Amino acid sequence: ETGVTQTPRHLVMGMTNKKSLKCEQHLGHNAMYWYKQSAKKPLELMFVYSLEERVENNSVPSRFSPECPNSSHLFLHLHTLQPEDSALYLCASSQAEGPGYTFGSGTRLTVV
């Protein structure tokens, strides 16, 4: 365990389903992030929350909806996804101006 816990580890969903990814950290960090990791591509930043306020929405389609109810929890709500959304979704946390991120182990998402 890294200190950042993501659930579920694996998720298979149909294009009409609605599901949520959960991320939890108890490291005392005040910033949380969602990244998408696809094969042969760099880690893509999706959303950033700093002090529970969303400060970055990196041109992500509206079928992805983040929620940050407090500094320890982050959700990614998914609906009507496409097969190309299949990827590893990584959550990370840090101190807002800190040098390093702590990543969770990710959720491997497959859209069928």
Next chain:
Amino acid sequence: GQSLEQPSEVTAVEGAIVQINCTYQTSGFYGLSWYQQHDGGAPTFLSYNALDGLEETGRFSSFLSRSDSYGYLLLQELQMKDSASYFCAVRAASGGYQKVTFGIGTKLQVIP
């Protein structure tokens, strides 16, 4: 925006030394980070360079030249467990916060 370049694959022999280079283009540069990711695992933070020079942490060292927009990760006394992907990441100003952009990663294979 930001862009980073690093080799896609490197192979090295156990016990040897390997250097993974990273060049970047960005404005508002703050620093360069390195992360390690084993297959199926979470990226883990290795180092951060904000100033020019070499930072050493055990078998791993990281170097930065801000004037050349260049850095490298040096791994000494390679072990089989060092087989993993290594990502460089640039921290730079973006709107009102510091954004981290990752490279595509270098897959290191350590052979006996």
